[in-house]
Amino acid sequence: MVEPQSDGSVQFRVFVSEADRVEVRGSFTSWDSDPLALEREPDADGWWVGSLTLPPGLHEFQYVIDGEDRLADYAANGVRQDAFGAWVSQLVVEHAGPGVIGRIQPDVPAAKPKKPADPLGDLPRHPLAA
Numbered sequence: 495m496v497e498p499q500s501d502g503s504v505q506f507r508v509f510v511s512e513a514d515r516v517e518v519r520g521s522f523t524s525w526d527s528d529p530l531a532l533e534r535e536p537d538a539d540g541w542w543v544g545s546l547t548l549p550p551g552l553h554e555f556q557y558v559i560d561g562e563d564r565l566a567d568y569a570a571n572g573v574r575q576d577a578f579g580a581w582v583s584q585l586v587v588e589h590a591g592p593g594v595i596g597r598i599q600p601d602v603p604a605a606k607p608k609k610p611a612d613p614l615g616d617l618p619r620h621p622l623a624a
């Protein structure tokens with residue numbers, strides 16, 4: 495699960511009781527080169543947590559368990575299959591400005607396609623043309 499924090503960062507939390515190591519890898523960590531290592535919460539049997547500040551926009555990520563298993567976060571803003579067939583989580587971050595708590599948008603409407611321009615423009619039409 496992802497939760498916005500009062501300082502504008504995003505907290506990542508995942509329950510993986512049998513793991514020795516959990517990381518977050520995504521578009522904001524160059525996927526494999528700079529992962530965010532999560533820490534096991536001391537009194538929360540199996541919960542892992544970590545935070546980082548993200549720039550505004552759409553981000554994608556996965557949890558990586560013990561360097562091998564990849565897990566999507568279905569409590570994020572959405573999931574999609576990547577080019578390799580793996581499920582990745584989607585996260586939209588919107589920062590409202592300095593001193594205002596950043597928030598994660600639950601739904602971002604897709605842009606509507608624009609109507610193509612009329613190639614004839616304002617040329618006169620034949621009365622029988624539709």
